[in-house]
Amino acid sequence: MSIEFQVPDMTCGHCVKTITGAVNQAAPGATVTVDLPSHRVTVAGAGEADKIEAAIREAGYQPARV
Template identity: 80%
Template sequence: MSIEFQVPDMTCGHCVKSITGAINEAVPGATLAFDLPTHRVTVTGTDQADKIEAAIRDAGYEPARV
């Protein structure tokens, strides 16, 4: 299963690092893939979409599930 989010305000490597830390803390063991040009985050290895979305928001970003 994969969960995908559009994160329009994710623009650089620092953003990726912040979001990675937040998701890893909220859902340990999840696998993350980032596509900066399209502002997408794909998370696999978990079905906890609400928890992931909250973690991204807590990191200061505005995710929308795709």
């Protein structure tokens, strides 16, 4: 199962690293794929979308499920 988020305030490599780390902490073993130009984050292998979204928010970003 994949969960996709639009994260408009993700603008640089630091943002990617921060979001990836937050998702990995919330869902160990999940695969995080980031498309920075389109501001999309895809998480595969994580069961709880709400938990992933909360982790991204806690990292300081505003994700929206796609």
